[in-house]
Each structure stands twice: as C-alpha cells, then as structure tokens.
Amino acid sequence: MEFFRSLPRFTATAVLLVFLLSCFSFKSTDAFDPLDPNGNITIKWDVISWTPDGYVAVVTMFNFQQYRHIQAPGWTLGWTWAKKEVIWNMMGAQTTEQGDCSKFKGNIPHCCKKDPTIVDLLPGTPYNQQIANCCKGGVINSWGQDTATAVSSFQVSVGAAGTTNKTVRVPKNFTLKAPGPGYTCGPAKIVKPTKFVTQDGRRVTQAMMTWNVTCTYSQFLAQKTPTCCVSISSFYNDTIVPCPTCTCGCQKNGTQHGNCVDQDEPHLASVVSDHGKKNTYAPLVQCTNHMCPIRIHWHVKLNYKEYWRVKVTITNFNYNMNYTQWNLVVQHPNFDNLTQLFSFNYKSLTPYGAINDTAMLWGMKFYNDLLMQAGPLGNVQSELLFRKDLSTFTFDKGWAFPRRVYFNGDNCVMPPPDSYPYMPNVGTVWKVSSLKLVVTLMLSTAFFFASI
Incomplete structure (x- = not known):
C-alpha cells in the first residue's frame, strides 16, 4: 500500500486498472486441450462456378481433431451474410428455417435469412439430393481415428451476391455447434484456390475462389x-x-x-x-x-x-x-x-x-x-x-x-x-510378524516355567 500512496492519484488508479485487466485477461487452462493442442475443425468454402446473380460453392468440414468426434445429433453451422445474399438451393444439407422470402415472385429461395443455420441431411436421403461426404446426420469421426469419415460436405447456391472474385464478400460471424456449444470460430480467410484432381488423375481443375474458417474446441466454453x-x-x-x-x-x-x-x-x-x-x-x-x-x-x-x-x-x-x-x-x-x-x-x-x-x-x-x-x-x-x-x-x-x-x-x-x-x-508386515513371534515365545516360556 505504501507504493500506491507514493504515486500520484492518477498513476495509482492507472496501475490498479491495468492490474485488474490483466487478471481478467488470463484464459482458463480448461480452454486448451493439452493432449491435442493443434486439433481444430477447418471449414473450407470453395466457389466452383458463377451464376447470373451469385455463385455455387462446396463447403467442406474437416475434423482435424485427434480423438474428438462430432456425435449425434450432429453439427450445426451458422454464419451472417456480408450483404443481402440468399440461398437458392442446397444439396447435402438444409437450413433449419426459410425466413421471410415474401419479396420474391416465381422461384422462391431455399433460405432468405441474414443468419442461416445449416444442418446435415440424414442417411437415406435420395441420391439426387446428395453430394460426396454428405448425409450422415452431422456425425463426423476424428481425424486420428478414421480420416475417411472425418469429413462432411454440402453444396450451396448463393444469390444476390457478387459474381467475381472482387465483388464476392465472405460471410462473417461463423458459429459451430457439435452438437452443443464449445467451439469458437475465427474469421474467414481467403486462401489459394483449391485444386481438384479428376478420378482418372489426368486433369486438374481449380476453384474460382476459396476461403477457410478455423474452429477450435474449449472445454471451458462447453461447460459440460x-x-x-x-x-x-x-x-x-x-x-x-x-x-x-x-x-x-x-x-x-x-x-x-x-x-x-x-x-x-x-x-x-x-x-x-x-x-x-x-x-x-x-x-x-x-x-x-x-x-x-x-x-x-x-x-x-x-x-x-x-x-x-x-x-x-x-x-x-x-x-x-x-x-x-x-x-x-x-x-x-x-x-x-x-x-x-x-x-x-x-x-x-x-x-x-x-x-x-x-x-x-x-x-x-x-x-x-x-x-x-x-x-x-x-x-x-x-x-x-x-x-x-x-x-x-x-x-x-x-x-x-x-x-x-x-x-x-x-x-x-x-x-x-x-x-x-x-x-x-x-517392512511393516515383517515387523508385526516378528513382534507376534516374540510375544508368542515369551508366553510359551512363561507357561513352561509356570508348569514346572
């Protein structure tokens, strides 16, 4: 306290404020998984073609965690559109709500919400509504256990969006529940376009545009x-x-x-x-x-x-x-x-x-x-x-x-x-046994002399 009294009032207040802020800035150790420090779920968004008012994208989720699955009832993915985008249609997934599409005539979008919520389709979905790695009810295995089933994908057709690399705006405020809380997602980052190799291995195609979102798990946030x-x-x-x-x-x-x-x-x-x-x-x-x-x-x-x-x-x-x-x-x-x-x-x-x-x-x-x-x-x-x-x-x-x-x-x-x-x-057992032996010998000797 003498230290604070020796400082001017303003300086002491500033030091105290910095101290309090530093106390609250520490993160709980529970927010870090010591056995899988590099584990994360990466969401890759590949724009594969342009449409008259937007684009078609394939969204792929990679569970790069060593042992943490996404279990039933599965993942729920959300984001906020940067502009006034709508979802015309989807394959391999669906939004939980359509939202207000009353301003549209004729073709009605799949979803008009500013902040759509996406869920995986269930097993048994008709083939014309599927794409590769979809329709598992949102269940994804861990990368360390089975890489083949640690992936989930869906396709989305976005309208009222940009139609070039310069006019497209990436979504923001990504959220992931798998199935409950616990994941924190960073901002979308534009990366080098993904390259795709055809099944015969003779041709390579490339996405028009690609961005990644990384989500990490925290036991502290999950509060399970x-x-x-x-x-x-x-x-x-x-x-x-x-x-x-x-x-x-x-x-x-x-x-x-x-x-x-x-x-x-x-x-x-x-x-x-x-x-x-x-x-x-x-x-x-x-x-x-x-x-x-x-x-x-x-x-x-x-x-x-x-x-x-x-x-x-x-x-x-x-x-x-x-x-x-x-x-x-x-x-x-x-x-x-x-x-x-x-x-x-x-x-x-x-x-x-x-x-x-x-x-x-x-x-x-x-x-x-x-x-x-x-x-x-x-x-x-x-x-x-x-x-x-x-x-x-x-x-x-x-x-x-x-x-x-x-x-x-x-x-x-x-x-x-x-x-x-x-x-x-x-050692203790031996000592107790020795004591019992000595007592037994002493009692036997006493009885022997008493009987003489």
Whole structure:
C-alpha cells in the first residue's frame, strides 16, 4: 500500500486498472486441450462456378481433431451474410428455417435469412439430393481415428451476391455447434484456390475462389456435465476404488428415481422404449453411485520380472445409446514402453514431440468397434502389457494408474489420489510378524516355567 500512496492519484488508479485487466485477461487452462493442442475443425468454402446473380460453392468440414468426434445429433453451422445474399438451393444439407422470402415472385429461395443455420441431411436421403461426404446426420469421426469419415460436405447456391472474385464478400460471424456449444470460430480467410484432381488423375481443375474458417474446441466454453468416470483396482490390494459419488449427477430421492433405471426393473424394456421415443438422444442411465453413462475401469492385473499387465474395461450404463467408433485416450508415463495390446487398436499421440506418454485406443472393426447400450453386452475390454523401465517403474503412490482418461473426447473424472490402492509395506508386515513371534515365545516360556 505504501507504493500506491507514493504515486500520484492518477498513476495509482492507472496501475490498479491495468492490474485488474490483466487478471481478467488470463484464459482458463480448461480452454486448451493439452493432449491435442493443434486439433481444430477447418471449414473450407470453395466457389466452383458463377451464376447470373451469385455463385455455387462446396463447403467442406474437416475434423482435424485427434480423438474428438462430432456425435449425434450432429453439427450445426451458422454464419451472417456480408450483404443481402440468399440461398437458392442446397444439396447435402438444409437450413433449419426459410425466413421471410415474401419479396420474391416465381422461384422462391431455399433460405432468405441474414443468419442461416445449416444442418446435415440424414442417411437415406435420395441420391439426387446428395453430394460426396454428405448425409450422415452431422456425425463426423476424428481425424486420428478414421480420416475417411472425418469429413462432411454440402453444396450451396448463393444469390444476390457478387459474381467475381472482387465483388464476392465472405460471410462473417461463423458459429459451430457439435452438437452443443464449445467451439469458437475465427474469421474467414481467403486462401489459394483449391485444386481438384479428376478420378482418372489426368486433369486438374481449380476453384474460382476459396476461403477457410478455423474452429477450435474449449472445454471451458462447453461447460459440460461430466459424461464418464474412472474406477481403479490392483492385484496388490483388495480395495476397489469406485468412481466418485455423484460424478455425473445424483439419484433423486424416493423410490421413483426418475433420472435413472434400476437394472432389476421388471419392465425395463418398456421403460427404455418409452424414453427413447420421447428423448432420442437424452441419456437414460442405470442407477449407480456415480450416475455416469460411461465408466472406465483400470485394473493393475499382474507383475512380472520385466513386464506388468493392465486390464481396461469400458462399461456403458446408458440404456438409450450405443457408441459406434468409440475411442479412449489414456495418459500414462509407461506408454513409451507398451509392448502388446489385445483386441484394441492403438495409436501413439505425441502432442509435445519426444514425450510419448499418451495413447489413443479404439475397437477393431466388426469386432468391438460398437459399444452396445447398457446390459450384458454393454462393455468392451482389453489387456495392455508394458515393459518395465527400472529407472521409473514403481507401484508406489499410484504411479501405475493413469494421469488422464478421455472417452470420445470428454475428460473422465478420476478418483482422488488419496483413495488409490496402496502398496503393502513389506517392512511393516515383517515387523508385526516378528513382534507376534516374540510375544508368542515369551508366553510359551512363561507357561513352561509356570508348569514346572
């Protein structure tokens, strides 16, 4: 305070203002994904031809994220037109509202809104309304798992727009929901026109004009309720550490749970069916202490001389959803020495170059790439064999358990570290055994002399 008193009033006020602004300028670490720092969704807008009053463009979304899918009910894309553009027609997608097109006579545009909202068409759309990479209900897989299905496209015919590179104005204020909030999109940037190679590879065509929009994900902006949790156990301790209580929600009081279903519910099938008709994507979970749709269990199974083994089990407690193309991301320092993996695919993620401590795991096609809804078949599992690095390996202080776990891009809640199964202290056990032995010998000696 003496420092502020020694300054003129104006200077002290200015310093205080700068200090307060700097405090509010820091971004939350949750707004940055440390396991996929370069992941983004890039929207490429290619003008492929001119029309009498505008242009035809192909809009393509690339999910360049390593493990975060866009899941059902899919993406929703929006923007604001720079001028008074309208959408005459679309292929592979549609706007959710037409808007006020009353000033048009004869041909009516597909959409007249200043800020249209676009959604993907559903599977089964007639072929004359499709283009390549469309019509998947807005679902896009991650680039790290399957590049072939990490793309979504649609075609749009824009009117009341410019008809040359100099008169076209790029849209602004792009928004992306996938399906909920969490993505922030930057401004459209004009780039070199995209080149297209024909199927026979003998001719290359070029877009008239191309601009890109980059959208990044932030867990801080998404503000999602946790959707998964982690439980742990080990061979060296009988304790099974469950998911933290109320991780994803709490059961309602009373006999009528309302927000969950008992697995022993006598009319379980009808309850699930009724819920699915009313809420297609709303989870209906099994009543548990954690109330999460997904639980990952990490069990330290065996210890060998040069290796150690872990069993990973993913259980679906959601009666209303199965998970296709699921993936699991685990961070652990021993992934640098992963020797063998059973029944899962594996990819090393190295967001920071030489540090190889993060793995992405997913199911094998046609075998366990589909995680069924809650029930007897609602789980997948694998075993991981690690080679020991004697300079770092230990079972002490929870070292054998993962640092972070993500399921389908969502951060799973870990148990508190102080609850981890502890390694028995061999020295303590020996001391207790020795004490018992000494006491037994003393009592035996006392009884012996007493009987003489």
